[in-house]
Amino acid sequence: MESLHVAHLGPTPYRDGLALQEGLVRARAAGETGDWLLYPDHPPVLTVGRGATADNVLADADTLRRLGVERFEVARGGDVTWHWPGQLVGYLVCDLDGRGRDLHRFLRGIEEALIQALAVWGIGAERSSGRTGVWVEGEKIASIGIAVRKWVSYHGFALNVAPDLRFFDLINPCGLRGIHMTSLAERLSGNAPSLAEAREVVAGACAKALNHPGWTWESAATAWNFAASEAKPKSEDAA
Numbered sequence: 001m002e003s004l005h006v007a008h009l010g011p012t013p014y015r016d017g018l019a020l021q022e023g024l025v026r027a028r029a030a031g032e033t034g035d036w037l038l039y040p041d042h043p044p045v046l047t048v049g050r051g052a053t054a055d056n057v058l059a060d061a062d063t064l065r066r067l068g069v070e071r072f073e074v075a076r077g078g079d080v081t082w083h084w085p086g087q088l089v090g091y092l093v094c095d096l097d098g099r100g101r102d103l104h105r106f107l108r109g110i111e112e113a114l115i116q117a118l119a120v121w122g123i124g125a126e127r128s129s130g131r132t133g134v135w136v137e138g139e140k141i142a143s144i145g146i147a148v149r150k151w152v153s154y155h156g157f158a159l160n161v162a163p164d165l166r167f168f169d170l171i172n173p174c175g176l177r178g179i180h181m182t183s184l185a186e187r188l189s190g191n192a193p194s195l196a197e198a199r200e201v202v203a204g205a206c207a208k209a210l211n212h213p214g215w216t217w218e219s220a221a222t223a224w225n226f227a228a229s230e231a232k233p234k235s236e237d238a239a
Contacts, residue, residue, distance in 0.1 A: 007038055082167055
């Protein structure tokens with residue numbers, strides 16, 4: 001297995017990020033490229049997965065508009081979550097055919113990567129039986145939602161580095177009622193790592209947990225070049 005390709009996309013509208021993933025899924029399924037970890041910087045967006053129920057979005061449409069939040073229904077598994085500044089979002093476009101077509105093992109690999117990354121900052125994280133994601137003392141610090149097409153994964157994880165956690169009060173995060181979301185900033189008394197540092201640490205942990213020999217930085221332009229031509233970004237911010 002070759003090194004994991006990692007790209008920081010910079011400011012990326014959610015629609016463009018989804019188009020890039022779909023293009024890379026086609027390229028990966030065709031054997032034209034290897035596995036990718038994409039780091040977009042999304043503007044505020046609410047994503048609703050296949051398993052969502054309407055009452056898990058507590059904010060009404062007017063509130064979302066006032067906050068400048070877009071809402072997208074997406075093909076990934078899972079329920080409802082936010083993407084907000086201060087959160088590390090990572091999309092994994094990976095071949096599952098060579099991993100025994102075992103989605104559950106792949107999900108456990110992502111969890112393990114985030115657990116090992118958090119240990120770098122002295123945070124003891126863990127799994128919660130029957131609930132996908134990563135937790136710290138009963139509070140959720142990372143959400144995971146994956147979709148698969150032609151046995152290639154897309155979508156991925158959202159790790160709370162230093163977002164404003166109050167916005168999670170407007171949803172039932174991942175469809176779970178009564179849970180508290182936490183972050184590195186909250187756990188480290190405001191001394192959270194930068195997003196740049198978090199990208200480096202998490203990339204290394206993902207490469208190791210998903211059995212890559214290493215990882216390499218790639219440009220956003222390189223990622224788009226591997227994606228199908230019809231998936232090229234419609235906005236300059238995502239280029």
